[in-house]
Each structure stands twice: as structure tokens, then as C-alpha cells.
Amino acid sequence: MQRVTIAQVSERAGVSTATVSRVLSGKGPVSAAVERRVRRAAEELGYQVNPIARALRNSRTDTVGMVVPSISNPFFTSLVESVEHVLEREGKELFLSDARSDPAIEARRLSSLAARNVDGIIVSPSHGTESGPAVQETADRLPLVQLDRFVGGTNTDWVGVDDVAAMRLVMDHLHEGGARSAAFIGSLMTNSSTEQRFAGFRRRAEELGMSVHPDQVFLGDYSVDWGETAAARLVNAGNMPDAIVCADDLIALGVTRACRAHGIAVPDQVQVTGYDNIEFSRLGEPALTTVDQPRDRIAEEAVRLLAAASRAGDTDRGPSARIALVPTLVVRDSTRAGAARRPGR
Amino acid sequence: MQRVTIAQVSERAGVSTATVSRVLSGKGPVSAAVERRVRRAAEELGYQVNPIARALRNSRTDTVGMVVPSISNPFFTSLVESVEHVLEREGKELFLSDARSDPAIEARRLSSLAARNVDGIIVSPSHGTESGPAVQETADRLPLVQLDRFVGGTNTDWVGVDDVAAMRLVMDHLHEGGARSAAFIGSLMTNSSTEQRFAGFRRRAEELGMSVHPDQVFLGDYSVDWGETAAARLVNAGNMPDAIVCADDLIALGVTRACRAHGIAVPDQVQVTGYDNIEFSRLGEPALTTVDQPRDRIAEEAVRLLAAASRAGDTDRGPSARIALVPTLVVRDSTRAGAARRPGR
DNA sequence: AACTTCACTGCAATCGATTACACGAGGAGC
DNA sequence: GCTCCTCGTGTAATCGATTGCAGTGAAGTT
Structure with missing residues (x-):
């Protein structure tokens, strides 16, 4: 299949390629008659610009x-969806890469995207420190925004939620439900999400006078399996806290599952909370109380920052923006106040 | 940030750009001394080819x-992951697009990908008929493989599983567990997955002498909500079948959830099966019996077909390949034979 | 000594779109 | 009638890598 080039259009319209380009891009003065001829020719031939030539x-x-x-x-994935929707409005396309939580793969992806001349990069760094060099290096080359997570040693824009504030909501809610002691299950401290959330957890627990036993902080990874494992350990240790605070919903789903398996009632014997408000969080048994991140807003801000950075060019790398949006608490049935408030499901 | 071009490398190495290109691509004869100089220069400057110029x-x-x-x-998403892994081995990158189950968006995505000169396209069509024109048109331009789903009126390669065989496994298993009647919950008949699965369901039910009440075939979409809705209708109608066969796991998760809400025991009162073996299927309550698709194999075959088509070029569009891989049944606790076989979890 | 042959290497065209610059025609101003 | 703009259009350079063709010199042949 031979592609239609601008030269063919120009020939058919009896003008030069320059004129065709001017008509189609809307720049430069063109007489009405010529414009019509060119548009006609382009239409008839089914001309589409070659994005590669244009990019070059x-x-x-x-x-x-x-x-x-x-x-x-x-x-x-839902964050990706939000970003895609926003980009579509701008007429831009999304190139998605999976780092498999490995900073080395992540570095390759970043450099490959940069080489492909994307206009900007949105990255949620895999690792709290090791992702640093690659992210910074990429950010030096082109506009870059960090999303949700943040990596140390970098100086780039960031958009996410205020994890500390979120944890305050969570802890206040648990406290209100009668919890006086709590455990924390997160991932190894290799990314800002867990760090911030844990910090917020710890601080508010202290302020509320809730006890946190040092043995009841479990760090693994963001997965259902890890939630199950950690919860099982908690059960076997025999000293159940009043609440289990999880760094994300996957972990929390694992926890409630383990509780079910061990015959521990949620929320009566132990309250459980998640984080992220993923689709499946409401399908847990019981449905999870969790923290909702305003994903669409996050995506919007990220794209806005990218666009601003593109316009600014390399000239003025001002101080980077850090936008922390406000999370909200979604109360369901895995916490006591929730169960009391909304009996039934 | 100024990018390093092949011209800068050639200058530093004291040769022409042609020679640099030959060294770096490994084609054409180059003396050892020059080769060393060029490699050195490229190394020192941190040269990276510009994929855009190369693509042009x-x-x-x-x-x-x-x-x-x-x-x-x-x-x-897990299919995407599999495809990405396979492509990585080939040194290719993946451009992912979401059609939001809308043939119009899908058509735009396809044409945009084609315009961007991707080497090939892997698509799981959103709609069983309406996706046809866009898919066929794209396939005429470049190598294209359909994955999992298949759209009518096209003549392209396809890789997926044998849905009919899968349903035979499901029905035999349910029958063995004592089911003598069954309901089916799927999506509207707008894609091959549901069609094939429903056909397989219906045929095997007949062969086994299981009754399928016409009112107990529910078609909506692939979502948890739809599963809940359909199951609720089934409950309210008051005539519960022995088994509910779902066209995918999301639906099945909705069904088990609805059963729980209505106090219907699974699998004792009604057996439930899913399809796809997604990660969350084992987290249902009870864990779902489902059909596992060999995703890695599917991805591998798809990439292999694409590569073959690229090599062949436009010259010989032979008859298209249709590769149906063999699915397996994963027995968990939502079916009776499963529960009996594996007491406990 | 004259002629091939072959290994290297460079020149320049090419991919397709964009755009700085140049040019010609027509109109305004004196 | 002459200069000076302005408008509309074309010419050609440009982006960066690849590659067909041609040229050079050295080695091998007769």
C-alpha cells in the first residue's frame, strides 16, 4: 500500500508542496481559490500527514x-485511563510502558521514550531512591512530571495526593470506631507512597494516643499475597490490634481474605482500611473502607504541567511544582463506624 | 539539550557519516582501525540513533x-503484559491504546497507529461486526493479528483459545457436580468471545441433557455490575438453576457477590463458573472455578505471526492463520466437584 | 608493465514535511 | 511614472540516518 505524500497532493492541485503545507497547517497566507483546490485534492487522495516526517x-x-x-x-491502570482521556482532548497520544517495578527496566523505558522524541513524560517511579538518576537525567532532556509517587534526589514537577492528610482521615475514622491500637502493612520503604503514608499513620496515631507495636509494622510489596502473608503473621503472633491500616487496597484485600480464613471478624474484631479506592475494593468481603485519590484531577494537572513546561522550553527551568491534591475517605464495611453507619451491605 | 547526531560522531572520528552508519549497523565492510575509532567517538559522545530519522x-x-x-x-492488561514481555525479547516496543469498547474510537486508534508506521498491530476488536471495516482496512495496510476476540467480515490472522472446547470442560465439570440445569450470563452478542462461549455452552448442555431455560440467558456487558444485576434478576424470578455459567470472571464475581447478598450458598445451592482466570478470580468468595487462557502462548504466537507477515511483505497475502490454543479448567470452590475435591479453601 | 579484483570509504540522493528566503504581480502613494 | 509595500507562491534548505554508486589504492594476475 503506497502512502499518499504531500507531493502527490501538490501535483494534483497544481501547486507546490509548500503551499499544500501552508493550507493544511493553516499558517501562511493562501488565496481562497488555491485553498479550495488543495483541500479538494487532499480529500480525494485521502491524504494524511506522515507523523514521522513531521516529527523529524x-x-x-x-x-x-x-x-x-x-x-x-x-x-x-485507572490512572493511565484518566491520563489518556485528558490527552485525547489535547490531540496527543499516549505511549505506555511498564517498568515491572524494576528501576533498571524503568531506566531503559525512560531513555527509549526520550529517544523517540515524546513531547513529555509522565512517570510514577518504581523505587524511592534507585529510580532517581534515570528520572533526573530524563527530566534534564525534556518535560517530565512525576505522578503519585515521588523519587528522592530529583527536581521535577510532581502531582499526587497529600498522603499525610489522607492518613489523618483514616486514623480519625478508626479512632472514632473505637480503635486504640493499630498495625501497618505496606511495601518495603522504597517509594514515597509507603513512606508518606507510614509517616502520616505514625504521626496521627501518636496524636490520638493510639498504640503502634513495633512488631506490627509489616513491609513487603503491593500485592494481595503480601497482605495475606502479613495478616497471617499477625494472627499467629496472637496479639491482634484493633485496626490494620494498609498502604494500598491490594494489601487490604489480602488482609480481609486472611481474616476470613482464620475466622476473624472484620470489622468487629479488627478494622481494616485500604488505599486507592480501586474498583475491586468495594468487592471485598467486607467491602473496604479506603482512601480515594482524585485520579482525573491528578491526570489533568499532570498534563497541564507538561504543556506548561513544553511552552516554557529549556529557557526557564523555574522551581518545580509540587501539587498535592486532597484525598477523600470512602467509608464502607471494613471499619466499625462504617458498618454502624450503613447497616446492611 | 542538544542531541548527538551521526554527523558529530563522524567528525570526531574523522570519517564520513556513511562509515559511521556502517559501523553502527554492522553492515558493509569497515577496516578494524576505523571501526575502533568510530566506536570510541560514539561512546564518548554518548551517541544514540534517532529512531525518527531512521524510521523515515x-x-x-x-x-x-x-x-x-x-x-x-x-x-x-495481563494479555498486554504478556505481549510486552515477548516484544521486549525482540527489541520492539509496544504502543498501547484503549478503545473504550467503542468501535469509533477503535477505528481512530487503528488509523493513528498505522499512520505512525508501527510495524504491526495486535488488536482485540471491541465489536463483533462494527469493528470490521476499520480492522480490515488497517490489515490491508500492514501486518495485523487479532487476539482473543475476532471480528466478522475480516480476513486476518487470529490467535485465541478454543472457546467451544473450554465450555465443554466447564459443562462436563458442572454436570459431574450434579448440575442438571444452567443459566448463562454474558455480554450482548457483539463480540466473538460471548458468541463462541455461548454456542459452546448451549451445545454441550444439549449433549449432556442439561436444561437451559430461555429466560435464563442474560446478555449485558463484561462487568461486575452486570453480573450482580443479572444474578439479582435470576433470584427474583425465583427459579434458580443448578449452575450459572458466566462469560468472564468479572461477571462471575458479580454473581457470587449477589448470591452472598441474597443468602444463596455457592456452590451448594448454585454452582458458578467464570472465564479468563484473572488474578482476582481466586479472591472471590468463594474462589471461582474458571477457564485459564494460556496468555503467554497467545502473546507468543501473535508476535510470531506478525513477524512472519512483516517478512513476507505485501507480496504473498496467503490464507490467514487461525490459531486456537487449548484452554484449561481451573477448579476452585464455586463449583461442587471442586468444593468436594478440595475441602477447605 | 598493464590489467583485474577487491576491500574500504566518501559523495550525494533519499525518506516527507516544514519554512526561511526570494520573487513577481498588483496596488498605494508621491 | 516611479518607488515601495503587500500578498501569494515557489525554490530550496533542513531535520538525521541510510545506502546505491563511484572512486581510491593496494594486492594479485598474466
Whole structure:
């Protein structure tokens, strides 16, 4: 299949390629008669610009790259969806890469996206420190925004939620439900999400006078399996806290599952909370109380920042923006106040 | 940030750009001394080829496009993951698009990918008929493989599983567990998955002498909500079948959830089966008996077909390949034979 | 000594779109 | 009638890598 080039259109319309380009891009003065002829010819031939040739000439691709730690984590896929919707409105396309939670793969993805001349990159860094060099290096080359997670040692824009504030909501809610002691289950402290959430958890627990036993902080990874494992350990240790606070919904789903298996009633014997409000969080047994992140807003801000950075060019790398949006608490049945408030389901 | 071009490398090495290109691509004869100099220069400058310039010249991008109906459906995301892994081995990159189950969006995605000169496209069509024109048109332009689902009126390669055989496994298993009547919950008959699965269901039910009440076939969409809704209708109608066969796991999760809400015991009062073996299927209450699709194999075959089509070029569009892989039944606790076989979890 | 042959290497065209610059025609101003 | 704009259009350079063709010199042949 031979593609239609601008030269063929120009020939058919009896003008030069320059004129065709001017008509189609709307720049430059063109007489009405010629404009009509060109549009006609382009229409008839079914002409489509070749984005590759254009990109070579303009070094703009109308493409944004996105790198997430794991595409199988529903939170990230819904974030990707939100970003895609926003980009579509701008007429840009999304190049998605999965880093498989490995900073080395992540670095390769980033450099490959940069080489492909994407106009900007949105990345949720896999690792709290090791992702640093690659992210910074990429950010030096082109507009880059970090999403949700944040990696140390970098100086780029960031959009996410205020994890500490979120944890305050969670802890206040648990406290209100009668909890006076709590355990925390998160991932190893290799990313900002867990760090921030744990910090917020710890601080508010202290302020509320809730006890946190040092043995009841479990760090593994963001997965259902890890939630089950950690909860099982908690059960076997025999000293159940009043509440289990999880760093994400997958972990929380594992926890409630383990509780069910061990005959521990949620929320009567132990309250459980998640984080992210993924689709499946409401399907747990019981449905999870969790923290909702305003994903659409996050996506919107991220795209806005990218666009701003593109316009600014390399000239003024001002101080980077850090936008923390406000999360909300979604109360369901895995916490006591929730169960009391909404009897039934 | 100024990018390093082949001209800068050639200058530093004191040779022409042609020679640099030959060294770096490994084609053409080059003396050992020059080769060393060039490699050194490239190394020192941190040269990276510009994929865009290369693509313009070669019309190859080492990029594959993939279009799925919904990125939030875990089945498709894990399929995407599998495809990505396979492509990585080939040194190709994946361009992922979400069609949001809308043939119009899908058509735009396809044409945009084609315009971007991807080397091939893997698509799981959103709609059983309406996706046809766009898919066929794209397939006429470049190598294309349909995955999992198949759209009528097209003549392209396809890789998926034998849905009819899968349903035979499901029905035999249910029958063995004592089921003598069954309901079916799927999506509207707008894609091959549901069609094939329903056909297999119906045929085997007949062969086994299981009754299928016409009112107990529910078609909506692939979602948990629809599963809940349909199951609720079944309950309210008051005439519960021995088994509920679902066209995918999301629906089945909705069904088991509705059963729980209505106090109907699974599998004692009604057996339930899913399809796809998504991660969450084992987390249902009870864990779902489902059909596992060999995703890695599917991905592998798809990439292999694409590569073959690329090599063949436009010259010989032979008859298209249709590769149906063999699915397996994963027995868990939502069916009686399963519960009996594996007491406990 | 004259002629091939072959291994290297460079020149320049090419992919397709964009755009700075140049040019010609027509109109305004004096 | 002459200069000076302005408008509309074409010419050609450009983006960066690849590659067909041709040229050079050295080695091998007769």
C-alpha cells in the first residue's frame, strides 16, 4: 500500500508542496481559490500527514510517554485511563510502558521514550531512591512530571495526593470506631507512597494516643499475597490490634481474605482500611473502607504541567511544582463506624 | 539539550557519516582501525540513533501497536503484559491504546497507529461486526493479528483459545457436580468471545441433557455490575438453576457477590463458573472455578505471526492463520466437584 | 608493465514535511 | 511614472540516518 505524500497532493492541485503545507497547517497566507483546490485534492487522495516526517522536521511528536511500576495494578491502570482521556482532548497520544517495578527496566523505558522524541513524560517511579538518576537525567532532556509517587534526589514537577492528610482521615475514622491500637502493612520503604503514608499513620496515631507495636509494622510489596502473608503473621503472633491500616487496597484485600480464613471478624474484631479506592475494593468481603485519590484531577494537572513546561522550553527551568491534591475517605464495611453507619451491605 | 547526531560522531572520528552508519549497523565492510575509532567517538559522545530519522528512511519503527477494548479489564492488561514481555525479547516496543469498547474510537486508534508506521498491530476488536471495516482496512495496510476476540467480515490472522472446547470442560465439570440445569450470563452478542462461549455452552448442555431455560440467558456487558444485576434478576424470578455459567470472571464475581447478598450458598445451592482466570478470580468468595487462557502462548504466537507477515511483505497475502490454543479448567470452590475435591479453601 | 579484483570509504540522493528566503504581480502613494 | 509595500507562491534548505554508486589504492594476475 503506497502512502499518499504531500507531493502527490501538490501535483494534483497544481501547486507546490509548500503551499499544500501552508493550507493544511493553516499558517501562511493562501488565496481562497488555491485553498479550495488543495483541500479538494487532499480529500480525494485521502491524504494524511506522515507523523514521522513531521516529527523529524519539528522535533514534536504530539505524543506523551507514561511509565508506571506495574500495569497489572488496577490503581495504575485507572490512572493511565484518566491520563489518556485528558490527552485525547489535547490531540496527543499516549505511549505506555511498564517498568515491572524494576528501576533498571524503568531506566531503559525512560531513555527509549526520550529517544523517540515524546513531547513529555509522565512517570510514577518504581523505587524511592534507585529510580532517581534515570528520572533526573530524563527530566534534564525534556518535560517530565512525576505522578503519585515521588523519587528522592530529583527536581521535577510532581502531582499526587497529600498522603499525610489522607492518613489523618483514616486514623480519625478508626479512632472514632473505637480503635486504640493499630498495625501497618505496606511495601518495603522504597517509594514515597509507603513512606508518606507510614509517616502520616505514625504521626496521627501518636496524636490520638493510639498504640503502634513495633512488631506490627509489616513491609513487603503491593500485592494481595503480601497482605495475606502479613495478616497471617499477625494472627499467629496472637496479639491482634484493633485496626490494620494498609498502604494500598491490594494489601487490604489480602488482609480481609486472611481474616476470613482464620475466622476473624472484620470489622468487629479488627478494622481494616485500604488505599486507592480501586474498583475491586468495594468487592471485598467486607467491602473496604479506603482512601480515594482524585485520579482525573491528578491526570489533568499532570498534563497541564507538561504543556506548561513544553511552552516554557529549556529557557526557564523555574522551581518545580509540587501539587498535592486532597484525598477523600470512602467509608464502607471494613471499619466499625462504617458498618454502624450503613447497616446492611 | 542538544542531541548527538551521526554527523558529530563522524567528525570526531574523522570519517564520513556513511562509515559511521556502517559501523553502527554492522553492515558493509569497515577496516578494524576505523571501526575502533568510530566506536570510541560514539561512546564518548554518548551517541544514540534517532529512531525518527531512521524510521523515515527505513519505514520501520521497531514498534508494535496494540488496541484492546478496555485497559481496566484485568484480562486484557495481563494479555498486554504478556505481549510486552515477548516484544521486549525482540527489541520492539509496544504502543498501547484503549478503545473504550467503542468501535469509533477503535477505528481512530487503528488509523493513528498505522499512520505512525508501527510495524504491526495486535488488536482485540471491541465489536463483533462494527469493528470490521476499520480492522480490515488497517490489515490491508500492514501486518495485523487479532487476539482473543475476532471480528466478522475480516480476513486476518487470529490467535485465541478454543472457546467451544473450554465450555465443554466447564459443562462436563458442572454436570459431574450434579448440575442438571444452567443459566448463562454474558455480554450482548457483539463480540466473538460471548458468541463462541455461548454456542459452546448451549451445545454441550444439549449433549449432556442439561436444561437451559430461555429466560435464563442474560446478555449485558463484561462487568461486575452486570453480573450482580443479572444474578439479582435470576433470584427474583425465583427459579434458580443448578449452575450459572458466566462469560468472564468479572461477571462471575458479580454473581457470587449477589448470591452472598441474597443468602444463596455457592456452590451448594448454585454452582458458578467464570472465564479468563484473572488474578482476582481466586479472591472471590468463594474462589471461582474458571477457564485459564494460556496468555503467554497467545502473546507468543501473535508476535510470531506478525513477524512472519512483516517478512513476507505485501507480496504473498496467503490464507490467514487461525490459531486456537487449548484452554484449561481451573477448579476452585464455586463449583461442587471442586468444593468436594478440595475441602477447605 | 598493464590489467583485474577487491576491500574500504566518501559523495550525494533519499525518506516527507516544514519554512526561511526570494520573487513577481498588483496596488498605494508621491 | 516611479518607488515601495503587500500578498501569494515557489525554490530550496533542513531535520538525521541510510545506502546505491563511484572512486581510491593496494594486492594479485598474466
